[in-house]
Amino acid sequence: xxxxxxxxxxxxxxxxxxVELKCNYSYSGSPELFWYVQYSRQRLQLLLRHISRESIKxxxxxxxxxxxxxxxxxxxxxEEDSAMYYCALSQRSQGxxxxxxxxxxxxxx
Amino acid sequence: xxxxxxxxxxxxxxxxQQVTLRCSSQSGHNTVSWYQQALGQGPQFIFxxxxxxxxxxxxxxxxxxxxxxxxxxxxxxxxxxxxxxxALYLCASSFLSLETQYFGPGTRLxxx
Numbered sequence: 001x002x003x004x005x006x007x008x009x010x011x012x013x014x015x016x017x018x019v020e021l022k023c024n025y026s027y028s029g030s031p032e033l034f035w036y037v038q039y040s041r042q043r044l045q046l047l048l049r050h051i052s053r054e055s056i057k058x059x060x061x062x063x064x065x066x067x068x069x070x071x072x073x074x075x076x077x078x079e080e081d082s083a084m085y086y087c088a089l090s091q092r093s094q095g096x097x098x099x100x101x102x103x104x105x106x107x108x109x
Numbered sequence: 110x111x112x113x114x115x116x117x118x119x120x121x122x123x124x125x126q127q128v129t130l131r132c133s134s135q136s137g138h139n140t141v142s143w144y145q146q147a148l149g150q151g152p153q154f155i156f157x158x159x160x161x162x163x164x165x166x167x168x169x170x171x172x173x174x175x176x177x178x179x180x181x182x183x184x185x186x187x188x189x190x191x192x193x194x195x196a197l198y199l200c201a202s203s204f205l206s207l208e209t210q211y212f213g214p215g216t217r218l219x220x221x
Contacts, residue, residue, distance in 0.1 A: 004151075032207075043113075044152070044199065044212040086151050094165045095206030096142060099151030 002027050004087050006100035013077050014108050021072040021103050023061075023087030032090040033063055033070040034097065039083045047072075047085070057081070077107045111136050113202050113213035121219045122190050130185040130216045132200030140164070140206050141183040143175060144199040146215070152199055158183055159206055187218075195220045 003026040013019055025031060035047040048056045050063045050070060061072045070087060084104050088097040114133045122128050134141050140159045144152035154167035158177035172188040181202070187194055197217050201210035 006151075034209075036212075043214045046209055046211070049209065088151075090207065095140065095157050095159075095203070095210075096154040096165055096167065097144075097152070097201075097210060098154065099144075101149070101151045 002031075002089065002091060002098050004089055004098050004100035006085075006087055006103050008103045009101070010104045010106065012106045012108065015079055016076050019072075019074045019077045019081070019105065019107075021085050021087075021105065023070045023072065023100060025068050025070065025087075025089050027068070027089055027091070029091070033061070034088045034090065035059070035061055035070075035072050036086045036088060036099075037083050038086070044086070077105075079107045079109060081105060082107045113200060113211055115198075115200050115213040115216050117216060118214070119217040119219070121221060123221050124190055124192060126190050126220075127186065127188045128190060128218060130187075130198050130200075130218070132183045132185070132202075132213055134181045134183070134200075134202035135211050138202035138204050138211070139181050140203045140208075141177055141181065142201045142203070142210055143183070143185045144201065145169070146197040146199055147193075148196070155185065157206065164206055190220045192220050194218065 005024045033050040037047040087100045142157040143155040146152040156166040161177045197215045200213045
């Protein structure tokens, strides 16, 4: 069954520290992976999509098919990065997104 | 460019009642997807509409139904409400089924 796992409910780091939000997936085909972010009192918004290979707000994510992972990384966390982060995969045969349960990132001053 | 809007923002219903939630897609988008987000969980796919036809459905019972209109706005209807239906309902629109989905602010439903 298709599944997205985000093992950490909460990740707390200090400003300037590196951040890695973990995401593992289970999918039998060739998935498309996304990271969505939800800042306080804002709607869910796309952070990045693996096929675009962009770096958004300093975040990057590499798809590792061998380890079935798509971890989100940032070398130096900022307080404004504090938010809820969701990893999601899209089944190519359909358009729906399968989300993980999310990781709350808290960046302390 | 107008983003995805949803109405109402929140509402309270009692068990057994019926509810209709509405979504206006982003300008230029023809596909609408609905998700249910229970407290502490990630969004779960309910169904998707493309050009007024259902284009995929998640693991939700038939009492969850939907419509898409010619202007690509959409409705989610839930009959015979249960306590477990209490959640945030998200609508997302995209240009095509496989393109990036843009989310609305959600409707928070509480079933008592």
